[in-house]
Amino acid sequence: LNVMMGAARKAGRGMVRDFGEVEKLQVSMKGTSDFVSSADLKAEKTIRAELSKARPAFGFLLEEGGEVGGDDKSHRWIVDPIDGTTNFLHGIPQFAVSIGLERDGELIAGVVYEPISDSLFHAEKGAGAYLNEWRLRVSARRKLEESVLTTGIPHRGRPGQDVFIKELTAVMQETAGVRRFGSAALDLAYVAAGRCEGYWESGIKPWDIAAGIVLVKESGGYVSDFDGKGDMLATGDIVAANDQLHSKLVSLLRKARG
């Protein structure tokens, strides 16, 4: 965890500098409305170098660099250097470094670092979740009508827009509010911190959610795909919530999707 936190902080320092001069960055498109900047690439390089220095044999799954095999077949870092690239490029300060660690296919540690607010969310399996030095607990609200949820809205060119409208309509009708922050890693961190009662999204990538899944579980929450199973990294579907609301949210979304 110390290695992951150090790597996230180091990459975060460069990100804060780049955020101040965002107009000077080189930006290209990976797909429709899917951007990558020189800041993403630089941050990924820093994180990879820091993690490799400490654990040279571990493999990687990197947002920009893809799968990189290591000699140690049981451990894999799952890294999104800037989760919330669109926010970053628009001067919106909500973006984060996300680093997860998997051992034999199980997520065992996660770090989500929001550099602008210097918020370091971290968790290790069995040891709890923290924001800086404060222990995190999911929200204790039990009723959907008192709950604030967060989600991701599929952008131009992304599949699933019709289904998303159905889900949103159902959730809007049952809850106190829905937010869209623009970083799945932070959405999960906010659920872990009890700021929001739940989060759902489809078509999300493993590097966006790996670290946040550990945060939610270690703060007493539940995470699953839309079938209530644990295949979030494979399906790209995720529902996270406090223990009271998770099953209610899963059934609401399943009913809405038809």
Ligand code: LIP
């Ligand atoms: C982004 C997510 C965001 C999601 C976007 C995108 P990126 O990650 O975290 O919440 O809705 O579609 O995947 O591309 O900024 O790393």
